[in-house]
Amino acid sequence: MKAAPLSLHASTVALGARAAVIFGASGSGKSALALQLMAYGAALVADDRTQIVARGGTLFASAPVPIRGYVEARGVGLLGAESLAEAEVALAVDLDHDETARLPPTRHIEWNGVAVPLVLRVQSVHFAAALWQYLKAGRVA
Numbered sequence: 001m002k003a004a005p006l007s008l009h010a011s012t013v014a015l016g017a018r019a020a021v022i023f024g025a026s027g028s029g030k031s032a033l034a035l036q037l038m039a040y041g042a043a044l045v046a047d048d049r050t051q052i053v054a055r056g057g058t059l060f061a062s063a064p065v066p067i068r069g070y071v072e073a074r075g076v077g078l079l080g081a082e083s084l085a086e087a088e089v090a091l092a093v094d095l096d097h098d099e100t101a102r103l104p105p106t107r108h109i110e111w112n113g114v115a116v117p118l119v120l121r122v123q124s125v126h127f128a129a130a131l132w133q134y135l136k137a138g139r140v141a
Contacts, residue, residue: 010032014061015136019089020042029095044081050062
């Protein structure tokens with residue numbers, strides 16, 4: 001039986017076809033982090049709402065059509081953005097929980113029966129750059 005699409009309160013950006021799904025409570029900084037990653041060259045997939053589907057054991061993220069192609073910048077407005085229709089989910093970023101370990105254990109979250117690597121929020125200016133590098137080359141330890 002095919003799993004129903006999952007709708008998350010999340011923003012998603014991609015480096016190439018590899019996407020990071022950034023989720024958390026309202027006001028947690030999802031769009032702000034997406035904008036930081038976009039400043040490094042990531043493409044927007046979805047802002048505020050992300051749809052997740054599983055195909056062949058792989059998750060794919062997309063934006064609902066009515067909100068495709070723009071990102072909210074608090075205090076500035078809705079901004080147009082280069083966007084992808086869909087990208088493979090390579091990473092989940094939880095902005096509701098802070099990482100306290102210098103070298104944290106490998107974590108995963110499961111969506112639609114598929115496990116995805118999970119990173120918790122890091123309260124440091126390097127966080128966006130670290131996520132960019134994670135998407136670019138993966139985690140080795």
